[in-house]
Amino acid sequence: MPRIKSLEDLKKIKENAKDLTSARSEGKTRVVIGMGTCGIAAGARKVMDAVLAELEKRGLHDVTVETTGCIGMCQQEPLLDVIRAGQGRITYGKVEPEDVPRIIADHVVNGTIVQDKVIGRAD
Amino acid sequence: MLEDLSCHILDIAENSAAADAETVTLLLEERRRENWLYLSVEDDGRGMDEERCARVYDPFFTTRTTRRVGLGIPFLRQAAEACDGELTLTSRLGEGTALRASFRLDHIDRPPVGDIAATLVTLLAGNPRIRWIYRHRVDDSEFLLDSQELLAVLEDPDMLRTPAVAEWLRSYIAENLEEIGAGGESIAQDQKS
Numbered sequence A: 001m002p003r004i005k006s007l008e009d010l011k012k013i014k015e016n017a018k019d020l021t022s023a024r025s026e027g028k029t030r031v032v033i034g035m036g037t038c039g040i041a042a043g044a045r046k047v048m049d050a051v052l053a054e055l056e057k058r059g060l061h062d063v064t065v066e067t068t069g070c071i072g073m074c075q076q077e078p079l080l081d082v083i084r085a086g087q088g089r090i091t092y093g094k095v096e097p098e099d100v101p102r103i104i105a106d107h108v109v110n111g112t113i114v115q116d117k118v119i120g121r122a123d
Numbered sequence B: 001m002l003e004d005l006s007c008h009i010l011d012i013a014e015n016s017a018a019a020d021a022e023t024v025t026l027l028l029e030e031r032r033r034e035n036w037l038y039l040s041v042e043d044d045g046r047g048m049d050e051e052r053c054a055r056v057y058d059p060f061f062t063t064r065t066t067r068r069v070g071l072g073i074p075f076l077r078q079a080a081e082a083c084d085g086e087l088t089l090t091s092r093l094g095e096g097t098a099l100r101a102s103f104r105l106d107h108i109d110r111p112p113v114g115d116i117a118a119t120l121v122t123l124l125a126g127n128p129r130i131r132w133i134y135r136h137r138v139d140d141s142e143f144l145l146d147s148q149e150l151l152a153v154l155e156d157p158d159m160l161r162t163p164a165v166a167e168w169l170r171s172y173i174a175e176n177l178e179e180i181g182a183g184g185e186s187i188a189q190d191q192k193s
Helices: A007-023 A037-042 A044-058 A097-109 B005-018 B050-055 B072-081 B116-126 B147-154 B157-161 B163-179 B184-192
Strands: A029-034 A063-068 A080-084 A088-092 A118-122 B023-031 B036-043 B087-092 B096-104 B131-138 B141-146
Touching: A007 B147, A007 B163, A029 A037, A029 A044, A037 A044, A037 B005, A044 A063, A044 A097, A044 B116, A044 B163, A063 B116, A063 B157, A080 A097, A088 A097, B005 B023, B005 B036, B005 B072, B005 B096, B005 B116, B050 B087, B072 B087, B072 B096, B116 B131, B116 B157, B116 B163, B131 B147, B141 B147, B141 B163, B147 B157, B157 B163
Parallel strands: A029 A063, B023 B131
Antiparallel strands: A029 A080, A080 A088, A088 A118, B023 B036, B036 B096, B087 B096, B131 B141
8 A cells, every 4th residue: 555645745846846936937838628518528537637647757847737618619529729839729629648648749849730630720 | 428426526616617616615425324425516606596597407508608507417417316316506696506416326327436536636737726625525434635725835826737736636635535445336336347
C-alpha cells in the first residue's frame, strides 16, 4: 500500500513552482476542452487526463488547461482548442486520448498544427 | 448516456459552474447498511425560478445562451429512476440550486461510482476560483476534500491548473477513497460479471 499523499507534498510542489510564476505572461498557450454533457459522454474527461499527464511528463508548466461548456458542435466532441500566441484559436474534433501526445508535441511545443484533426479555426 | 456516477457528478457540477456559483458542495454517500446510494450537488449560483426549474426535466428544454441545462438532468433522472430511486431539484432565483439523486445500491442497473478523482481534478483545474467541497461517505467512514484547504497551501488559484498539482490531486483523492473503500460494491459487481 503506497503512502498516502499529504498536504506536505503539495507544499513541496508549491515551492518548486515558485520560479515558474515568472513564466506567467500574456503570451501563454492555453488548452481548452469542451466539458458539456456531450463532451463528457464522448470521453472529454479522458482527454483532459491525457493532456494533464502529457504536460506533466514534458514539464510544460507554462501551459494552462481550461474547460468550457457545449459550443454546439456536439457531433464533433470531444473538442480541444489550442490557443497559441500569434496563431489564433485552433479547434480539434473527435480527439482521442491517443491524439493528445501528438497535439502537445507538434502544436503546443513546436507550433505546427495537426491538420488531420482540425475542424475549425478563429483568430 | 453517461457511463458512470462520476461522469454525472462532473456534468451536473459544470451546470453549477456555469451558473456562477462561488461554492459548490458535492456529496456521494454509499449507505451499504441501508442499501441506498445518494448523490447531491448544491450550489450558490444564480438559481432558477419555479417555472424553469420544472422544465429542466424536459430533455428538449435548453437555454442556448447560458447553456444552463440540456440532457444532463434527464439522463441522471432516468438512471436514478431505473434503480428505484428519484431525482429532486430545488432552486431559488438568486440563491442557488440543489440536486439530489438516489439509487438502490445493489440494483443491477446502478451505474458504477467511476473515476471520482478524474472528475474532481477536471472540476478544480477547470474552475479554480470556485470553492469545491467534496464529501464521500461509506457508512461511517468519510473523505472530505475542500479546495479552500488546498488554496491555503497553494495561495494562487491558478496553481490548480498546473499539471504537477493535478497529478498530486489525482493520487491524493484516489488513495483516500481507497482508504474508505469507496465504490467497493461496484467493483465487486464488475468482478462478478
